[in-house]
Every structure is written in C-alpha cells, then in structure tokens.
C-alpha cells in the first residue's frame with residue numbers, strides 16, 4: 001500500500017496532496033501528510049508503529065484512544081481548544097479501528113497534526129523547558145480520576161527499578177562476555193545506589209503511592225509548541241502511556257531535560273543537573289499537578305529524579321554486559337559511556353538534593 005492509499009483508508013475529509021517523511025523521533029516512522037479541503041490546507045501525521053518495541057499495537061492504540069478521549073472531555077469542559085491541546089487519532093473507514101494494517105502486517109495510524117506547532121529536540125530556552133513541564137503536568141492533571149489500572153501494561157515492569165536491578169545482577173553473575181572486570185567501579189557505584197533507587201518502587205508495591213496514568217516518555221520533543229507564540233500545546237507520543245507513579249514522569253523528564261550535557265557525553269566531569277532548568281520544568285509541572293498530589297507523592301518527587309537516572313544507568317550497563325543488544329550503539333563501549341554519564345548525573349542529584357527540595361517546595 002502506498003502512503004496515499006494508507007491515508008485514504010482513514011476517515012478523514014479532503015483530498016490528498018503529498019507527504020514528507022519526518023526525520024525526528026527514533027521509534028516509529030513518521031510522515032507529515034498534506035490534504036486540502038475547500039481550498040484550505042490540512043495536515044496529518046501518518047505513523048507506522050514499531051512492532052519490535054510494541055509487540056501488541058492494538059493494546060497500545062486502545063490505551064491511546066481511551067486516554068485522549070478522556071483528556072478531550074476535560075479540555076472541552078474547560079472551554080479550551082481540543083485541536084491544540086489533545087491528540088486525535090482517526091478511525092479506519094473499513095472497520096472503525098484506530099489503525100490500518102497494511103499488506104505486510106504493519107500497523108499504521110493517523111493523527112491530526114497539532115495546528116501551527118513545532119517540537120524541539122534540544123532546548124536551552126527556559127521558557128520552553130517550563131512549557132514542557134506545563135504540558136506534561138497538565139496531561140497528568142487532566143487524567144486525574146481516570147482509572148489508571150484499566151490501561152494495558154504494554155511494556156511490563158518498564159519503570160520497576162527493582163526488576164531492572166534483578167536483571168543487572170543476573171548479568172553480572174552470568175557475565176557472558178567477561179565484561180564485568182572492565183566496569184567494576186560502575187557496578188560498585190550502582191550497587192551502592194540500589195536501596196535508595198528502589199525506594200519509589202517499594203512504596204508502589206506496598207500501595208503507599210497511588211497508581212497514576214503516566215506518559216513514560218517525557219522528553220521535550222514529545223511536547224508540541226505554538227510556532228508563533230511559544231505556548232505549550234498537546235503532549236505527543238502516547239505509545240508508552242501506562243499505569244505508574246507520577247514521580248516516574250517528573251524524574252525522567254528532569255533527567256533528560258536538565259542534564260548539562262547530552263545523555264552519552266563522555267565528559268563526565270562536567271555532567272551536572274542544571275538548577276535553572278530543573279526549576280523551570282518544576283515550576284511548569286508542579287503548578288499543574290500540586291492540587292492532586294498526596295503528601296508522599298510530593299515528598300518523593302525528587303527521589304524520582306534519582307531513581308530514573310540510576311535506573312537508566314543500570315539498564316545501559318546491563319545491556320553492555322549482555323552484548324549491547326537493546327540500545328542502539330554507535331561504537332564499542334557506547335553503553336558504558338551512557339551509564340557513566342547517568343551515574344555522574346545521579347551523584348550530582350544527590351549532592352544537590354537539599355537545594356532541589358527547597359526549590360520544589362516553593363511551587364507546592
């Protein structure tokens with residue numbers, strides 16, 4: 001099937017004009033599609049779902065449709081623009097499902113392009129960082145009241161730090177490629193972080209933290225911004241929407257957005273948590289969610305930053321020990337570089353913890 005045929009299988013009005021593959025995003029294949037209706041141009045996103053990552057695309061789409069329908073109702077109640085603030089998946093003309101399966105068994109979906117929007121792969125502008133916080137916080141807030149447990153867990157134990165550590169310890173024990181001896185310092189550090197890093201999961205397991213709808217991929221390029229006004233619009237990329245802890249989303253976002261260097265920079269001496277970025281994101285996020293947080297959620301938000309950073313370091317190093325099969329690597333030792341970078345960030349989070357607690361309290 002051609003891109004045009006795929007588009008025409010969805011229930012959208014107008015005439016197909018052309019399409020352009022977008023280079024951004026690193027999971028799915030994404031196309032920007034132009035249509036015209038009554039002489040007005042309309043834009044859509046056509047995406048092929050990556051079946052290697054998402055083994056059950058139908059469940060992924062079921063989660064997305066239910067979550068976006070819920071958010072849309074909330075946005076309507078607030079008399080705000082649903083076109084700008086929430087993704088909309090179109091249905092197949094043939095069977096009303098939110099996807100179309102092509103001749104090769106690949107799953108495709110079609111979203112409305114958020115009008116006049118742009119995304120940023122990296123951000124330096126603090127107002128954009130704050131906007132990302134606002135968008136993810138608002139998403140969380142609109143979903144307050146949604147039964148998170150009713151969502152499919154499309155990737156089991158995604159943020160279960162204890163399970164991630166179990167896999168790590170098994171990899172150390174098995175040591176199939178005799179790589180343990182090259183990363184003994186890193187292993188030692190990560191083991192020293194274990195108890196603290198797993199605390200969030202312990203609270204979840206004991207039922208002390210509420211299960212929330214979490215986005216689970218809170219990168220800045222998953223938020224759309226108005227091209228002209230810079231206003232934060234809809235949260236995108238809802239593939240990993242699942243039950244989780246609110247601190248998972250907050251922590252993972254900070255880990256990504258407030259690192260002074262990129263995730264695999266080897267200049268670990270200069271890896272640090274940029275306080276200004278931390279504060280900007282926190283301001284946006286916490287302002288949106290504070291009303292609905294429990295006391296324990298408030299108290300563990302920064303623990304989430306530490307836990308998400310350590311968890312990722314554990315995953316990078318596990319992948320290294322097992323032969324670099326999960327994360328795409330560009331050179332030998334790439335996963336070690338990434339793990340070292342995250343370890344350095346986690347250490348800085350610990351050093352700055354009193355300061356971070358002080359800042360977050362300002363916004364509660």
Ligand SMILES: Nc1ncnc2c1ncn2[C@@H]1O[C@H](COP(=O)(O)OP(=O)(O)O)[C@@H](O)[C@H]1O
Nearest residue numbers: 024025026027028045111112113114119221237
């Ligand atoms: N509905 C949408 N409106 C505007 N831009 C979009 C939309 N969906 C995706 N995009 C653009 O495509 C990029 C990749 O899409 P995304 O769903 O994030 O895929 P991936 O899972 O590969 O990251 C986004 O970062 C954004 O720039």
Ligand SMILES: [Mg+2]
Nearest residue numbers: 025221222237
């Ligand atoms: Mg994305």
